Amino acid sequence: MSVEWQPVRQARTHELVLQSIEERVFAGDLKAGDRLPPERELAPVMGVSRSALREALRVLETIGVLVAQQGRGPDAGARIVRNPDDALGRLLRLHFALGSYSLEDVLEARVTLERSSFQASAGNATAEDLAEAEELLTRMSDPALGVADFNEMDTRFHVLFARSSGNRLTSTLTSAVRESVRPLILRALESAEDWPATAAGLNAEHAELLRLVRVGDGAGAADLVERHIRGFHGTLVDEKQRRDDA
Structure with a gap:
């Protein structure tokens, strides 16, 4: 009997980043108030470009679960929030x-x-x-x-x-x-x-x-x-x- 194969959906890189972050939220590893590592650190760890990472973070900011703050220091970077x-x-x-x-x-x-x-x-x-x-x-x-x-x-x-x-x-x-x-x-x-x-x-x-x-x-x-x-x-x-x- 022949097997009917279906095309595999090719996800864009930023979608894979979103999926990874969502999985960490679902697992309880990321909670409201937690701060993500700086882009320069997080991108290589995830094996993606900084542009793909930024695109994923912009999506999360748009849907109200992340706020990004510019600058340097302890308050800079992206932080998980509850703002639906x-x-x-x-x-x-x-x-x-x-x-x-x-x-x-x-x-x-x-x-x-x-x-x-x-x-x-x-x-x-x-x-x-x-x-x-x-x-x-x-x-x-x-x-x-x-x-x-x-x-x-x-x-x-x-x-x-x-x-x-x-x-x-x-x-x-x-x-x-x-x-x-x-x-x-x-x-x-x-x-x-x-x-x-x-x-x-x-x-x-x-x-x-x-x-x-x-x-x-x-x-x-x-x-x-x-x-x-x-x-x-x-x-x-x-x-x-x-x-x-x-």
């Missing part, structure tokens, strides 16, 4: 813009994540969390606040409650999903026919969400945040569908 929030948000924004995920997918992900985070926040939010949310709500209620600043405060409000849920992964995912649609939400806010009325309606729901979390009504907060997301985010889906049908 910004990196994940950036990657998700790019994939959403490229059409990897539909707007409907993002809507359902937001609903699932934020129902969970608001329900948990009702039992876990600290006095400091509630005070920060109150401050954000006050700033969003300022009639002089521009649309872009409102969108920024709105994002921070939702991410705050994800953070106060006590689940760091939920917080990171909520932040990434919300950030992925920030430009789209901003355009929708800017095109609102009656911006003051739109802002007032959103803030009324924000205020009620804060009240429900403060009194410990997690189920009520979960139901309201779903209506809140579907109400405005749903208009984005409808608008996209109208453009696609045109």
Whole structure:
């Protein structure tokens, strides 16, 4: 019987460097806070060029698991870190813009994540969390606040409650999903026919969400945040569908 052979994938050198570093992380040999040897030492030990090593380190820096510091001395070089929030948000924004995920997918992900985070926040939010949310709500209620600043405060409000849920992964995912649609939400806010009325309606729901979390009504907060997301985010889906049908 003849054997059917398959082509062997030829990995680029920097991918092999990434694989080696990942294996050391998985094995527990590299942990957050650990510093990698200088490039001039690490490259020959790994048997690769410094350019291939730099390419691998840039990838790790982009995905938020490494920070590189220039210069000499004990603080120079690359250090393993835990910083997934910004990196994940950036990657998700790019994939959403490229059409990897539909707007409907993002809507359902937001609903699932934020129902969970608001329900948990009702039992876990600290006095400091509630005070920060109150401050954000006050700033969003300022009639002089521009649309872009409102969108920024709105994002921070939702991410705050994800953070106060006590689940760091939920917080990171909520932040990434919300950030992925920030430009789209901003355009929708800017095109609102009656911006003051739109802002007032959103803030009324924000205020009620804060009240429900403060009194410990997690189920009520979960139901309201779903209506809140579907109400405005749903208009984005409808608008996209109208453009696609045109």
